[in-house]
Amino acid sequence: DAGVIQSPRHEVTEMGQEVTLRCKPISGHDYLFWYRQTMMRGLELLIYFNNNVPIDDSGMPEDRFSAKMPNASFSTLKIQPSEPRDSAVYFCASSDGQGNQPQHFGDGTRLSIL
Amino acid sequence: GQSLEQPSEVTAVEGAIVQINCTYQTSGFYGLSWYQQHDGGAPTFLSYNALDGLEETGRFSSFLSRSDSYGYLLLQELQMKDSASYFCAVRALYNFNKFYFGSGTKLNVKP
Numbered sequence: 001d002a003g004v005i006q007s008p009r010h011e012v013t014e015m016g017q018e019v020t021l022r023c024k025p026i027s028g029h030d031y032l033f034w035y036r037q038t039m040m041r042g043l044e045l046l047i048y049f050n051n052n053v054p055i056d057d058s059g060m061p062e063d064r065f066s067a068k069m070p071n072a073s074f075s076t077l078k079i080q081p082s083e084p085r086d087s088a089v090y091f092c093a094s095s096d097g098q099g100n101q102p103q104h105f106g107d108g109t110r111l112s113i114l
Numbered sequence: 115g116q117s118l119e120q121p122s123e124v125t126a127v128e129g130a131i132v133q134i135n136c137t138y139q140t141s142g143f144y145g146l147s148w149y150q151q152h153d154g155g156a157p158t159f160l161s162y163n164a165l166d167g168l169e170e171t172g173r174f175s176s177f178l179s180r181s182d183s184y185g186y187l188l189l190q191e192l193q194m195k196d197s198a199s200y201f202c203a204v205r206a207l208y209n210f211n212k213f214y215f216g217s218g219t220k221l222n223v224k225p
Contacts (some may be wrong), residue, residue, distance in 0.1 A: 004177070021124070042215060042217045043157070043201065044215075045212060051213065055211070056212060071126070093157075101122055101205070101211065102147070102159035103213070104159070104172060105157045105158070106156060107155070108156055
């Protein structure tokens with residue numbers, strides 16, 4: 001089975017530009033998570049969805065960040081306008097919500113805002 | 115709130131046994147998970163302790179003691195490929211699908 005697929009793998013853009021990160025979860029997984037990883041703050045949960053509905057967005061840093069899940073196989077995380085402090089690795093993960101709930105992570109998007 | 119502490123770095127030799135500790139301060143949680151992340155890679159799930167005690171999966175074991183607010187990951191017969199960062203994560207009590215991750219421990223395995 002294919003794992004969680006994220007695109008792009010790398011993104012370099014200038015501050016002020018809009019950035020859109022994409023994620024395709026594992027088929028059949030009801031939960032989708034967006035994380036951000038930096039050296040300073042570690043791995044932080046930004047938002048998670050259950051059955052395409054946002055459940056907890058308390059980790060979204062500010063209004064410049066937004067996330068959507070229009071259907072069970074696709075989600076986006078958008079930053080507008082982007083700032084240099086948004087530079088990080090952004091991971092998408094999915095789980096089936098059963099048992100010990102292991103989260104399956106994508107390979108991440110390495111975002112650099114110049 | 116949730117606060118997890120791990121040593122920032124641990125070094126061990128190939129073939130040895132190493133223990134990575136995770137201490138936490140939390141208002142309550144369902145269980146403790148461990149993830150491995152190689153440089154430039156994605157976190158991958160290793161183990162989960164819902165109850166106190168030891169869980170064994172091959173060369174890796176994980177332990178939880180709620181009374182001591184403490185857990186650890188034990189890696190036996192270390193191999194060079196075990197060089198990676200290891201994260202503990204608690205599953206929030208009142209937000210069943212939410213996990214809080216520790217800052218991670220970088221394990222360096224030397225020949």
